[in-house]
Amino acid sequence: MKKLSKTFEPLEEITILFAGDSGDGMQLVGSQFTKTSSFIGNDVSTFTEFPAEIRAPTGFLSGISGFQINFGSVEISFPGDCYDVLVVLNASALKKIYSIFKKKGIIIINTSGFSLNNLKKAGYQDSFNLLKEISAYTLYPIDILMHTENTNIGKYKNITKNMFALGFVYWLFKRTLVYTECFLKKNLKKNPTLLKANLIVLRAGFNFGKKSSTKILKIKSAIFPSGNYRNIKGNQAIVLGLSAASVQAQIGLFYAGYPITPASDILHHFSKYKNLGVKSFQAEDEIAAITSAIGASFAGSLGVSGTSGPGMALKQEGIGLAFMLELPLVIINVQRGGPSTGLPTKIEQSDLFQSIYGRNGETPMPVLAPHSPSHAFEMAFQAAKISIEHMTPVILLSDIYIANGSEIWRFPNLSQLDSIYPPFANKKNFLPYERNERAVRNWGFPGMAFSEHCIGGLEKENKTGNVSYDPKNHEKMISLRKIKMDFIQDRLPLQTIDSGVRPGKILLLSWGSTYGIIRGTMKTLIKEKKRVAHSHIDYLSPLPQGLETLFQDYKKVIVFELNGGQLIHIIRDKFLVDVVSFYKIQGRPFTTSEIITEVYRLLTIT
Amino acid sequence: MFKKNTLSSNKEIKWCPSCGNYSILKQVQVILPEIGILKENIVFVSGIGCSSRFPYYINNFGLHGIHGRAPSIGTGIKLANPKLSVWIITGDGDSFSIGGNHIIHLFRRNINMNVLLFNNEIYGLTKGQYSPTSRLGLITKSSNIGTIDPPFNTLSLALGAGASFVARSMDKYPKHLREILLKASLHNGTSFIEIYQNCNIFNDKAFNIFKEKKDHTIFLHHKKPLIFGDKNQWGIRLDGLQPEIVSLDSSMDLWIHDEKDRTKAGLLARFFDDYFVHNKFPRPFGILYRKDLPTYDSLFHEHISFKENIFKRLELILKGNDTWEIK
Numbered sequence: 001m002k003k004l005s006k007t008f009e010p011l012e013e014i015t016i017l018f019a020g021d022s023g024d025g026m027q028l029v030g031s032q033f034t035k036t037s038s039f040i041g042n043d044v045s046t047f048t049e050f051p052a053e054i055r056a057p058t059g060f061l062s063g064i065s066g067f068q069i070n071f072g073s074v075e076i077s078f079p080g081d082c083y084d085v086l087v088v089l090n091a092s093a094l095k096k097i098y099s100i101f102k103k104k105g106i107i108i109i110n111t112s113g114f115s116l117n118n119l120k121k122a123g124y125q126d127s128f129n130l131l132k133e134i135s136a137y138t139l140y141p142i143d144i145l146m147h148t149e150n151t152n153i154g155k156y157k158n159i160t161k162n163m164f165a166l167g168f169v170y171w172l173f174k175r176t177l178v179y180t181e182c183f184l185k186k187n188l189k190k191n192p193t194l195l196k197a198n199l200i201v202l203r204a205g206f207n208f209g210k211k212s213s214t215k216i217l218k219i220k221s222a223i224f225p226s227g228n229y230r231n232i233k234g235n236q237a238i239v240l241g242l243s244a245a246s247v248q249a250q251i252g253l254f255y256a257g258y259p260i261t262p263a264s265d266i267l268h269h270f271s272k273y274k275n276l277g278v279k280s281f282q283a284e285d286e287i288a289a290i291t292s293a294i295g296a297s298f299a300g301s302l303g304v305s306g307t308s309g310p311g312m313a314l315k316q317e318g319i320g321l322a323f324m325l326e327l328p329l330v331i332i333n334v335q336r337g338g339p340s341t342g343l344p345t346k347i348e349q350s351d352l353f354q355s356i357y358g359r360n361g362e363t364p365m366p367v368l369a370p371h372s373p374s375h376a377f378e379m380a381f382q383a384a385k386i387s388i389e390h391m392t393p394v395i396l397l398s399d400i401y402i403a404n405g406s407e408i409w410r411f412p413n414l415s416q417l418d419s420i421y422p423p424f425a426n427k428k429n430f431l432p433y434e435r436n437e438r439a440v441r442n443w444g445f446p447g448m449a450f451s452e453h454c455i456g457g458l459e460k461e462n463k464t465g466n467v468s469y470d471p472k473n474h475e476k477m478i479s480l481r482k483i484k485m486d487f488i489q490d491r492l493p494l495q496t497i498d499s500g501v502r503p504g505k506i507l508l509l510s511w512g513s514t515y516g517i518i519r520g521t522m523k524t525l526i527k528e529k530k531r532v533a534h535s536h537i538d539y540l541s542p543l544p545q546g547l548e549t550l551f552q553d554y555k556k557v558i559v560f561e562l563n564g565g566q567l568i569h570i571i572r573d574k575f576l577v578d579v580v581s582f583y584k585i586q587g588r589p590f591t592t593s594e595i596i597t598e599v600y601r602l603l604t605i606t
Numbered sequence: 607m608f609k610k611n612t613l614s615s616n617k618e619i620k621w622c623p624s625c626g627n628y629s630i631l632k633q634v635q636v637i638l639p640e641i642g643i644l645k646e647n648i649v650f651v652s653g654i655g656c657s658s659r660f661p662y663y664i665n666n667f668g669l670h671g672i673h674g675r676a677p678s679i680g681t682g683i684k685l686a687n688p689k690l691s692v693w694i695i696t697g698d699g700d701s702f703s704i705g706g707n708h709i710i711h712l713f714r715r716n717i718n719m720n721v722l723l724f725n726n727e728i729y730g731l732t733k734g735q736y737s738p739t740s741r742l743g744l745i746t747k748s749s750n751i752g753t754i755d756p757p758f759n760t761l762s763l764a765l766g767a768g769a770s771f772v773a774r775s776m777d778k779y780p781k782h783l784r785e786i787l788l789k790a791s792l793h794n795g796t797s798f799i800e801i802y803q804n805c806n807i808f809n810d811k812a813f814n815i816f817k818e819k820k821d822h823t824i825f826l827h828h829k830k831p832l833i834f835g836d837k838n839q840w841g842i843r844l845d846g847l848q849p850e851i852v853s854l855d856s857s858m859d860l861w862i863h864d865e866k867d868r869t870k871a872g873l874l875a876r877f878f879d880d881y882f883v884h885n886k887f888p889r890p891f892g893i894l895y896r897k898d899l900p901t902y903d904s905l906f907h908e909h910i911s912f913k914e915n916i917f918k919r920l921e922l923i924l925k926g927n928d929t930w931e932i933k
Contacts, residue, residue: 039930228930229929229932230930247920281681288711293682298679299649447687454670456669457672
């Protein structure tokens with residue numbers, strides 16, 4: 001695992017966490033450090049965590065906002081779990097992080113945030129000895145407020161504390177200030193005095209480092225394949241993927257959403273692309289969002305609606321209607337902790353059953369899960385392609401780790417995007433439920449002469465679409481709708497391993513955002529020549545071919561999930577194999593050590 | 607433009623014999639060829655209930671949706687393709703109970719669609735429970751000692767939510783209904799027509815009084831005085847904001863109906879309440895309120911452009927603002 005060297009030897013990767021009050025500007029500092037690191041050639045993965053409340057009371061544990069960055073000269077597949085460098089602006093920030101992670105590393109402390117009052121707010125006892133507590137760390141205590149005061153910027157001394165910390169960290173890693181200076185100049189144009197204050201303090205933080213005896217930590221650039229790169233967050237990638245799909249299919253895109261954490265950003269991003277013909281609509285509730293999207297699909301567009309768990313529950317009747325109508329529709333569920341309102345800002349993968357089984361009646365439909373922020377582009381595009389070409393609603397099952405995480409993305413040229421062929425009606429004697437060789441019905445919609453028809457949620461007669469209560473017809477229609485899933489399965493990539501050896505002793509199986517941490521952990525397991533492999537499922541329904549033979553190549557299969565164990569039931573049900581489960585449901589992702597410990601335990605008994 | 611028979615579907619109609627829905631279906635079939643819109647550009651959307659089977663019985667595009675959601679489905683259709691003429695067919699339970707949230711937001715947004723409320727003051731398809739428009743005290747299968755919850759005043763609610771076209775008609779007034787339907791189809795904005803519709807099985811003759819007793823009914827005409835009675839012997843006058851019934855010979859300054867006056871439309875809509883409290887004001891039929899207001903669909907499309915260079919634009923969006931190249 002990672003070791004922090006005290007020499008000048010270059011390090012492979014570093015995880016740094018900026019933490020402070022939700023009003024301290026930690027998100028800005030984190031995103032600036034991310035951009036600068038990306039621009040100078042590091043691979044980067046980030047995650048942000050902030051309280052559900054907008055302005056939580058200052059100084060308390062509940063109001064801590066954090067931005068975590070894992071960057072390095074090697075492939076970075078997840079935001080990191082053990083911090084090499086902590087930047088904490090007050091006592092609560094330290095307590096919150098310290099209680100979860102212990103590691104020899106560097107702690108940069110803003111001493112002005114550690115007054116007796118601060119320590120009390122953080123819940124430290126009077127007898128608490130900070131220095132003793134963190135003696136295992138390399139400590140850089142800095143009175144940031146004193147330094148900002150010394151720069152003579154007057155009233156801005158408090159709100160620029162984050163820039164001082166950023167300047168110091170830039171020096172610590174010998175990073176240039178130029179990207180952040182440009183950013184500030186662009187964004188604070190309208191307030192020259194505030195801009196000046198920020199620039200002065202940023203530089204002051206950097207210079208303070210220079211004058212101190214702090215050792216510089218070196219990280220080389222990573223080696224990337226040639227191409228064009230940018231940073232991307234998961235929700236944004238979904239929006240781009242679906243927009244690209246609508247352009248490729250040459251049909252309109254209609255997005256309807258109702259604000260909900262952590263899916264709201266999807267609505268925000270869609271509303272920016274009006275010049276791409278994208279229509280975004282803020283509906284009065286979750287049900288109006290899904291049903292207006294269905295209306296748009298009926299009228300010949302790609303209807304899309306996004307939400308999170310509780311909103312998904314409200315949408316299920318509408319999803320059933322879209323399934324019955326056999327219309328294209330993409331439903332995005334950015335999962336968060338449940339049940340009910342649950343943990344709105346915490347990670348969980350507990351909506352898998354809801355996605356696969358959540359509707360009344362026999363309603364098998366595709367469920368796709370992106371495994372990282374940039375992969376969300378590809379999965380969203382494929383969700384739209386399957387939805388349009390197979391005339392079926394598709395669920396895109398993301399989560400908060402993907403939504404709020406960011407990573408470097410080699411974005412595609414248009415020529416690299418797949419074509420999408422909508423099955424438009426083209427005959428005069430149109431029958432709404434006549435099917436092609438892949439069991440897909442033709443898409444005739446309002447505005448198209450000679451294809452007038454009425455369809456609805458009632459069971460319909462094969463081909464004509466007329467209402468039918470005929471027993472044999474019902475069974476036939478159920479099977480026709482099911483067969484569509486087989487044709488979708490035919491086009492999915494064969495399931496293989498992501499890394500490791502085949503055959504071997506243990507297969508680690510995962511889905512969704514746990515991909516990154518397991519891929520990262522595999523590096524260690526491979527280095528130690530363990531006979532293990534990792535396989536990751538992007539297509540959860542229908543499951544891709546190749547899983548069965550894959551399972552046969554290992555003595556044990558273990559499923560890692562951030563829920564009470566859901567995929568494991570589906571695997572057992574489909575393949576009758578004795579897979580084992582390793583789950584965690586604490587609102588936090590897996591850590592490398594948890595995975596390694598479990599794999600070692602299994603290795604000794606297998 | 608089209609013959610009527612091209613608009614009636616060949617599907618077997620499954621409403622009860624003598625249901626008021628037959629008359630409404632017929633009037634719609636009569637006016638559709640006259641509204642100047644191509645057959646393939648007309649869409650009927652419904653929710654669940656007896657009335658919501660309507661789209662099956664007409665030969666245009668139709669979507670028989672889920673309970674209460676027709677206004678939202680229609681919104682999506684209209685916003686996806688603003689050229690379409692969208693007709694929402696709904697019942698009193700569908701739109702004012704389970705779908706209450708959607709109908710008020712449709713009124714508020716003023717999307718250019720037509721809403722036909724088939725109000726029979728009862729749940730028909732589920733066989734006889736009281737609805738949110740059932741009159742107070744109605745005995746039904748689910749209210750065996752009579753309802754205790756007062757009904758919605760549908761037109762007041764529509765006006766309160768910001769509807770720009772609010773009218774009432776009845777299945778038993780075919781000519782009047784056709785007139786109102788035509789005017790609704792021409793109105794740019796959400797047109798709301800409450801149509802009293804007799805359910806002869808579960809709530810028979812609920813509206814007979816408005817057909818049989820002329821002193822219980824008043825027909826509104828723009829710029830015309832409010833006169834009613836079997837011999838047109840009564841008029842309505844306004845004393846401040848208080849309406850009063852006067853005999854025609856004694857009256858000097860009758861209330862002149864003005865479709866654009868929202869305050870007075872509100873008073874007319876409230877004749878409904880007073881009718882039950884004092885049993886004195888006649889029920890108004892016709893257009894209570896009609897005004898051209900900005901529509902959501904036109905504002906929505908102002909900034910949407912789906913024209914040339916779409917690939918170029920997509921390329922720029924994929925690229926974003928901060929990119930770098932590695933060679």
